[in-house]
Structures are given as C-alpha cells and as structure tokens.
Amino acid sequence: MTSVFPYLPEMIESFNVPKDEVASWAGITSAVFSLSQALTGIFWGRASDRFGRKPVIIIGMLCIMLSSLLFGFSRSLAWAIAARAFAGSVNGNVGIIRTTVAELVPQKELQPRAFSVMPLVWTIGSIFGPGFGGALAKPAAKYPGLFGKSGFLKRYPFALPNIIASLFFLVGLAAGILFLKETLETKKHRRDYGRVLGRLLLRPFVRREPVKPHHDNEQTALLWGHSRSYSTSPSSDGNNKRSQGSLDRQAPPKYSEIFSKQSSINLLTYTLLALHSVAYDQLLPVFMHYPAQGSPTSGQNVQLPFKFGGGFGIDSNRIGLLYTLYGVCGMFIQFLIFPPVARSFGVLPCLKVVTIMFPIIYVATPFAVLMPTAISQQIAMFIVMVVKCFAVVFAFPCTTILLTNSAVSLRVLGTLNGVSTSISALGRAAGPAIGGWTFSIGVEKGYMIVPWWVLAACAVLGAFPVWWLVEMDGFGGNEDNESNTEVNDDLRSLDGDELSRSKPKTIENDASKHSATNEDLPTSLGDSTEHSKTVNGGSRIE
Structure with missing residues (x-):
C-alpha cells in the first residue's frame, strides 16, 4: 500500500x-x-x-x-x-x-x-x-x-x-x-486444513527432541496424560459441544455494549x-x-x-x-x-x-x-x-x-x-x-x-x-482468573490414588491451594514447562 x-x-x-x-x-x-x-x-x-x-x-x-x-x-x-x-x-x-x-x-x-x-x-x-x-x-x-x-x-x-x-x-x-x-x-476448535498442510510442510525442518527417561518428566507425562484423558472424556466432549453450540447461538452484541x-x-x-x-x-x-x-x-x-x-x-x-x-x-x-x-x-x-x-x-x-x-x-x-x-x-x-x-x-x-x-x-x-x-x-x-x-x-x-480518556483494565485479568480456576478444578477432580502413585509433590501442594497462580502451575509440572505460562485455558506464550 x-x-x-x-x-x-x-x-x-x-x-x-x-x-x-x-x-x-x-x-x-x-x-x-x-x-x-x-x-x-x-x-x-x-x-x-x-x-x-x-x-x-x-x-x-x-x-x-x-x-x-x-x-x-x-x-x-x-x-x-x-x-x-x-x-x-x-x-x-x-x-x-x-x-x-x-x-x-x-x-x-x-x-x-x-x-x-x-x-x-x-x-x-x-x-x-x-x-x-x-x-x-x-x-x-x-x-x-x-x-x-x-x-x-x-x-x-x-x-x-x-x-x-x-x-x-x-x-x-x-x-x-x-x-x-x-x-x-x-470457530477456533474446528479443523483447519490449511494449518495441517503447513505443519506437514514444516515437518522436515523441525527437529524433534528425544524424551529423556527422567523421573520428573515421567511424572509430567503421566500427569498430562491424566489431564488429557479427563478433558477428552465423552461427557467432557458433550459439554464442550453444548458450550460451543450456546456460543454459536449468541445474539450479536448490542450497540449499547459496543459504544x-x-x-x-x-x-x-x-x-x-x-x-x-x-x-x-x-x-x-x-x-x-x-x-x-x-x-x-x-x-x-x-x-x-x-x-x-x-x-x-x-x-x-x-x-x-x-x-x-x-x-x-x-x-x-x-x-x-x-x-x-x-x-x-x-x-x-x-x-x-x-x-x-x-x-x-x-x-x-x-x-x-x-x-x-x-x-x-x-x-x-x-x-x-x-x-x-x-x-x-x-x-x-x-x-x-x-x-x-x-x-x-x-x-x-x-x-x-x-x-x-x-x-x-x-x-x-x-x-x-x-x-x-x-x-x-x-x-x-x-x-x-x-x-x-x-x-x-x-x-x-x-x-x-x-x-x-481513562486507562481501563481490559478483559485479560478476568480471562486469566477464569482459566486458572478451571485448571485447578481439573487437578482437584483427578483420582487421588492415581496422583499418589505418581507422587508429584509440588502439584499436590498447589492443587490443595485455591490461590494458585499461572506462574506457580507450569513450574510445578516439571522442567519441560518452566519457560511457558498457561493462559486462556491451554494456549501458551513463550
């Protein structure tokens, strides 16, 4: 231009x-x-x-x-x-x-x-x-x-x-x-064939790091495995579909909300x-x-x-x-x-x-x-x-x-x-x-x-x-708090026996606290996530 x-x-x-x-x-x-x-x-x-x-x-x-x-x-x-x-x-x-x-x-x-x-x-x-x-x-x-x-x-x-x-x-x-x-x-959860093709094109240029048999990494993998199984259960899928359907049916915003x-x-x-x-x-x-x-x-x-x-x-x-x-x-x-x-x-x-x-x-x-x-x-x-x-x-x-x-x-x-x-x-x-x-x-x-x-x-x-003008707080803070609450609820809902077998000590302490923060949660999941912050219910910013 x-x-x-x-x-x-x-x-x-x-x-x-x-x-x-x-x-x-x-x-x-x-x-x-x-x-x-x-x-x-x-x-x-x-x-x-x-x-x-x-x-x-x-x-x-x-x-x-x-x-x-x-x-x-x-x-x-x-x-x-x-x-x-x-x-x-x-x-x-x-x-x-x-x-x-x-x-x-x-x-x-x-x-x-x-x-x-x-x-x-x-x-x-x-x-x-x-x-x-x-x-x-x-x-x-x-x-x-x-x-x-x-x-x-x-x-x-x-x-x-x-x-x-x-x-x-x-x-x-x-x-x-x-x-x-x-x-x-x-719309963001729908399959994007363009990005699928993009990942395929990049695959030869992306180096995969081998998984190290380290104790903390095993605990992390086990814990994330439970998290995935929990979040992708049939009941969870049904809830997600109902939630997305309700979002699709939302009325357009009113002008009083915009202005x-x-x-x-x-x-x-x-x-x-x-x-x-x-x-x-x-x-x-x-x-x-x-x-x-x-x-x-x-x-x-x-x-x-x-x-x-x-x-x-x-x-x-x-x-x-x-x-x-x-x-x-x-x-x-x-x-x-x-x-x-x-x-x-x-x-x-x-x-x-x-x-x-x-x-x-x-x-x-x-x-x-x-x-x-x-x-x-x-x-x-x-x-x-x-x-x-x-x-x-x-x-x-x-x-x-x-x-x-x-x-x-x-x-x-x-x-x-x-x-x-x-x-x-x-x-x-x-x-x-x-x-x-x-x-x-x-x-x-x-x-x-x-x-x-x-x-x-x-x-x-x-x-x-x-x-x-007045500098407003925006919506980021509320989104972070809601996302943090959802993560803590997911951790508390995991089976106690399975958590005790994996023994992630830091996670147990954090899960028992209602005031866990985004900074605390990723570092407690192992060394592989120490440079990430969990935001918006799963997306990560390096």
Whole structure:
C-alpha cells in the first residue's frame, strides 16, 4: 500500500491534470479509499464475528491484491479512483487483525509489545514499499537500456510496482492460509486444513527432541496424560459441544455494549488522529514533488516568513529514498523504544505527550523549504519526518491498546474494531480531501503554510479528547482468573490414588491451594514447562 505514495503525483499528472490541481485529485483519490473503507468496515467486523477471523482476513488480502493490479493498469483518472474505491471497500483487515492480536494476547502487561507488532510490520513495509514504488514507476523512461523497448511498460508506466506488490500479497496469502491461527472462540476448535498442510510442510525442518527417561518428566507425562484423558472424556466432549453450540447461538452484541463511554471517546480520538496523520502522509509527497521556487528570498510572491509558494521539486526516486530512510527509523523506534517506554510510563501518558507534538510538527513542516540549498532542504524535511514518525509510532499503538481495553468483553471486540475501522476511515477520507483542497488554495494564493497549519489546527482539536480518556483494565485479568480456576478444578477432580502413585509433590501442594497462580502451575509440572505460562485455558506464550 505504501508503494503508491512516491509516484501518485506523477501518476495523476500523466492523466493530463494541471499541476495546480494535482494535490486536490491526490486527496480525492485517497479519500475515496477511506470512504469506501468506512462504508464496509462494520460489515467486515461482523463477518469476522460470524465466520471467523482467518477466512475474512484471507478474502480481504486476495481482494486487495486484485485492486492493486487494477490501480497499476489505470489509464485514466476515473479508473484510478474506481480502483482505489474498490481497494477501500475490501480493506477491512486492519480492525480484524487488531482483534486477532487482542484475542491472542489479553494480558495487559504484554500488550505494548504485542500491539507494536502491527505498526512494526507496517514500518517494514514502509521501508521497502516506497523504495521500489518510486524506483519502478515509469521504468521505460528511467531505465531505457532495460525497459526502453517494452511497449507494455510504456503503455502502463505504473504497472510494474503494483505487479511486484502483488507478489508480496501472494506470499502473505500463503503464510495466512498455512500458518494463521483462528482465534474466534466459536470457530477456533474446528479443523483447519490449511494449518495441517503447513505443519506437514514444516515437518522436515523441525527437529524433534528425544524424551529423556527422567523421573520428573515421567511424572509430567503421566500427569498430562491424566489431564488429557479427563478433558477428552465423552461427557467432557458433550459439554464442550453444548458450550460451543450456546456460543454459536449468541445474539450479536448490542450497540449499547459496543459504544460505552470510554469506547466512544477512544473512537473519537482514533478518528481525529487518523484524519490529520493520514492527511499529512498523503500531502507530503505532493509537497516534495511540487516545483521549487527559484529562490525563497526573491520574487514578488515571497514575503517571509509566511508568504512563499514553492515545494522541493524532487522526483519519485528521491521521494522513495526519503520514505525508505523514514521507514528504517520507524522500525528502530517501534521495536526498541516504544515497548519499554510504554511499559515504564504507561500507555495513556505516552499518548498525551505525542498528541502535543503533532501540531508543532505540522506548523514546522513548510519552513523546511526555506533552507538555502536543495540538500539542506531535504535534510531539514527528513528531520521533521523522523519526529513525525516518533509521534505516529507511539500514537497509533497506544490508541489501539486503549480502545481494545475499553471493550466490555471479547464478544464485542470484533464488532468494536470493525466500527473503529469504519469511523476512523471517515477521518482518513476527510483528512486527505481537506489537505488537497487547502494545498491548492495555498498554492494559488502563494501561502504554502495554509494546508499544514490547517492540519495543525485539526491536531489541536484531536488532542482534547485524549485528556478525557481513562486507562481501563481490559478483559485479560478476568480471562486469566477464569482459566486458572478451571485448571485447578481439573487437578482437584483427578483420582487421588492415581496422583499418589505418581507422587508429584509440588502439584499436590498447589492443587490443595485455591490461590494458585499461572506462574506457580507450569513450574510445578516439571522442567519441560518452566519457560511457558498457561493462559486462556491451554494456549501458551513463550
């Protein structure tokens, strides 16, 4: 998706759009994507609650791959806009993947690390996407020795980066089908033939460790054998089927359950954040590509410090390079800085700090063009981009964690994330449209600061709801307690004679206590489980 950014202004120009209108049409192209996403986000969220997370994610990836190819083969502005609208209508995966992460990791102390994975993956894509997008756009003109004789690439100058992007989608589809785990409670126990095939493919590469005839390991195996026989007895199977049937018959969550006070404030915060942040990201390549003014200190249209109307005048290759470096910095911040800082200071305090940073960043952005040389202009712009990257890397995961923890139960989480995708998409649609319109006005009047200062005002508005947020406990704690109680009940129900024969001393002591914790239980089961924690009734996190 990020491969589009560097060449979008050139693509719109190739449709014979005047330079002064490129920003407006770039904003409209981005807006229709988000507007279509807003109209279908709740549908995809509900579908994931009914049919499962995995099939909806797979279908979404397949459709986005097709939309990418349609966009690359665009021959007119209407075709490009229609392709982006189709891409938005099938792009419901963001909210569903957030739901999947939340269901895999309900523990609050692990959430900063878990919810930093999605932005980290996005950042990795931001490293390579703009790089090959800018480098491979219009290849016949850029590399005449290689592609100059290709009539196909001359006819479709923006097809190559989208074809390459489709290959990445194919890899993602294969990985999802073969290895993605279903997390919806009512569907996760069904047989997944894709994962079965994935395990078969991995079997030659997985080394099996021989079972050591150690006393503790024998006790562990015996105890787990009893546990399995207990949990898979006919009566237990009947109870499981009845329980799953009752879950399947659950009514859809009510809107009063979805839109609690904190959930509503989180949705407002997330929408306003998406509005100004996405508008900035869409507007920046247009600003970089817009022709440079002859001299920022000369000309009748220049009255410093506020009246100037030039851009950087750089091509898609250089824009792609800057975005690649931007992505590298983002990956470093995402992986090494965000998790420990969020754990140390808390998610909500971090969000409050970065929301104050956004208006300052936006106000400073247009002044980078006033530096005396082209290189110094690009260095100044890159510094601003890195600061913006720091704020974004903290803002979106923090908002996601707060929104997830505001859900009253796991039952509403899929729908809540679908709603967040739809509502935030309204902001993603409005932001680029506002940015493109104000950019055109600013260029016409000779005030390049206009679009950026409008975004700064939007960022100030978006900072206010953050101060009304309360960091909720989420549902992880309750789930852990319920899971722990079930395990202790299972241990107490085992036959006393069988336990006495195996003599697991620590287990006997723990089973007699009603206050056993998740940390105590696995270590008492033997050395083979000392690095695991039992959560959610059996799934383990290393």
